[in-house]
Amino acid sequence: IACLVMYLFAEFDDAANLLAANPDATTISIDEPVEIPKSQHSRLQEPGREEDDELLGTDDSDKTELLAGQKKSAPFWTFEYYQTFFDVDTYQVLDRIKGSVFPVPGKNFVRLYIRSNPDLYGPFWICATLVFAIAVSGNLSNFFIHLGKPTYHYVPEFRKVSIAATTIYAYAWLVPLALWGFLMWRNSKVMNIVSYSFLEIVCVYGYSLFIYIPTAILWIIPQKVVRWVLMVFSLCLSGSVLVMTFWPAVRDDNRRIAVATVAAILLLHALLSVGCLAYFFDAPELDIPPPIIPAHNGTTVITKSQ
Amino acid sequence: FPGLADVSISQDIPVEGEITVPVGSQSPDEDYSTLDEPVKDTIMRDLKAVGKKFVHVMYPRKSSALLRDWDLWGPLVLCVSLALMLQGGSADSKDDGGPQFAEVFVIIWFGAVVITLNSKLLGGTISFFQSLCVLGYCVMPLTVAMLVCRLVLLAGGGTVSFIIRLIVVGAMFGWSTLASTAFLADSQPPNRKALVVYPIFLFYFVISWMILTFTPQ
Numbered sequence: 001i002a003c004l005v006m007y008l009f010a011e012f013d014d015a016a017n018l019l020a021a022n023p024d025a026t027t028i029s030i031d032e033p034v035e036i037p038k039s040q041h042s043r044l045q046e047p048g049r050e051e052d053d054e055l056l057g058t059d060d061s062d063k064t065e066l067l068a069g070q071k072k073s074a075p076f077w078t079f080e081y082y083q084t085f086f087d088v089d090t091y092q093v094l095d096r097i098k099g100s101v102f103p104v105p106g107k108n109f110v111r112l113y114i115r116s117n118p119d120l121y122g123p124f125w126i127c128a129t130l131v132f133a134i135a136v137s138g139n140l141s142n143f144f145i146h147l148g149k150p151t152y153h154y155v156p157e158f159r160k161v162s163i164a165a166t167t168i169y170a171y172a173w174l175v176p177l178a179l180w181g182f183l184m185w186r187n188s189k190v191m192n193i194v195s196y197s198f199l200e201i202v203c204v205y206g207y208s209l210f211i212y213i214p215t216a217i218l219w220i221i222p223q224k225v226v227r228w229v230l231m232v233f234s235l236c237l238s239g240s241v242l243v244m245t246f247w248p249a250v251r252d253d254n255r256r257i258a259v260a261t262v263a264a265i266l267l268l269h270a271l272l273s274v275g276c277l278a279y280f281f282d283a284p285e286l287d288i289p290p291p292i293i294p295a296h297n298g299t300t301v302i303t304k305s306q
Numbered sequence: 307f308p309g310l311a312d313v314s315i316s317q318d319i320p321v322e323g324e325i326t327v328p329v330g331s332q333s334p335d336e337d338y339s340t341l342d343e344p345v346k347d348t349i350m351r352d353l354k355a356v357g358k359k360f361v362h363v364m365y366p367r368k369s370s371a372l373l374r375d376w377d378l379w380g381p382l383v384l385c386v387s388l389a390l391m392l393q394g395g396s397a398d399s400k401d402d403g404g405p406q407f408a409e410v411f412v413i414i415w416f417g418a419v420v421i422t423l424n425s426k427l428l429g430g431t432i433s434f435f436q437s438l439c440v441l442g443y444c445v446m447p448l449t450v451a452m453l454v455c456r457l458v459l460l461a462g463g464g465t466v467s468f469i470i471r472l473i474v475v476g477a478m479f480g481w482s483t484l485a486s487t488a489f490l491a492d493s494q495p496p497n498r499k500a501l502v503v504y505p506i507f508l509f510y511f512v513i514s515w516m517i518l519t520f521t522p523q
Binding site: 079082083085086088089090091093121125128129132136139153154155156158162 | 403404405406409424426427428429497498499500501504505508511512515516519520521
């Protein structure tokens with residue numbers, strides 16, 4: 001009961017802050033806090049859910065939370081409807097990127113940063129940057145690896161850009177679609193506290209891919225160990241963002257289905273990064289026969305390639 | 307109107323005149339009717355407009371000429387010439403070479419459309435074609451860079467030529483980005499400027515990359 005009271009006070013605090021900031025605003029009750037009564041119910045039943053308090057957070061990074069429910073009112077064939085998905089400022093985008101790169105254990109990315117204001121700017125442009133980062137870095141790394149070999153002739157490999165674009169955009173948009181469909185289906189069978197809209201899932205996936213951009217650039221370094229360490233590191237970071245987002249959505253379900261879902265999410269994510277590393281970046285040590293260079297005094301010296 | 311209370315029209319002043327609306331000879335279209343002029347005048351006027359815009363890109367100042375009288379001839383010419391100059395690259399197989407003509411075209415036009423949509427969705431006040439016009443014209447420094455690169459490559463490949471090409475392409479990339487940002491940044495909401503400028507940076511970076519990695523046969 002004390003948790004409940006403190007939680008209600010936190011909500012009133014938020015509302016007071018908002019009214020102080022914008023006294024003319026009318027506060028109405030809207031969809032997003034619909035999940036709150038459900039969580040209050042479950043809190044009474046299972047007192048071990050205090051983390052939901054922290055998940056909802058009182059971060060001031062997005063003051064428009066309470067008013068967010070009334071924004072998507074334009075019909076879908078007007079331009080204004082799509083403008084609501086780009087209703088973010090520079091600092092908000094940077095905050096979300098920061099939240100995906102430094103995941104705080106226990107904090108849910110969607111609740112903390114997205115907060116009913118999912119945007120399409122982040123997912124779209126992070127995917128675009130990632131496509132070109134992978135294509136350019138792959139090309140550069142192949143160039144450096146094969147530099148100096150007499151039979152090597154540099155090619156720009158432009159075809160790989162379209163392949164990268166197809167792969168990454170398909171991953172960032174089709175996998176959230178499948179996941180959303182799956183979660184909706186499970187939601188109809190098991191009452192979950194947390195349910196995400198399709199755009200919020202796209203947002204999480206898009207922002208979680210950000211860490212791969214510096215990783216792709218660092219993959220230019222032609223050392224196998226370095227590359228695998230980088231991959232595991234970035235997989236852990238972005239995977240943890242995904243897990244912390246989706247675990248609350250499936251944990252009420254059958255334990256096996258919950259674990260299987262989270263495992264599938266991580267597996268697809270790992271598959272993406274392993275596939276990108278394998279396809280776009282040549283292996284650093286190639287098994288071509290080392291060139292035989294005749295030395296000045298007539299003896300042949302075999303130089304081993306690195 | 308209190309001052310007019312004591313005004314009256316005396317009966318012996320005739321009220322006369324003509325109430326006709328002159329038709330035709332003073333319609334506002336007469337000044338701009340270009341149907342009767344010689345074709346050379348029409349073409350020269352458009353060419354001059356295009357040339358003026360090229361000059362504006364070379365020396366980017368805050369002038370509204372580029373924005374107000376947009377046209378897409380300049381971007382088309384630049385795109386076609388850039389795509390043509392990027393042909394003839396070396397490739398062992400078709401799959402590994404540089405971008406095909408259609409790919410360059412698609413990247414430039416589709417990229418410009420996406421950037422324009424992005425800036426409009428973020429709340430920019432510039433019109434669709436004005437933004438396309440600016441982005442297309444600002445490809446000009448990069449086209450000049452491509453020309454210089456091809457000339458340098460005629461003299462031969464090698465590290466020195468690569469460094470020269472890198473410097474030239476880098477400088478032109480900076481010029482393009484700064485020129486287009488100078489024209490487009492004012493129409494964006496102030497707290498989203500970086501969100502609009504970054505895609506422009508990415509766009510010109512990709513074009514610069516295509517230019518820099520061009521290797522002839």
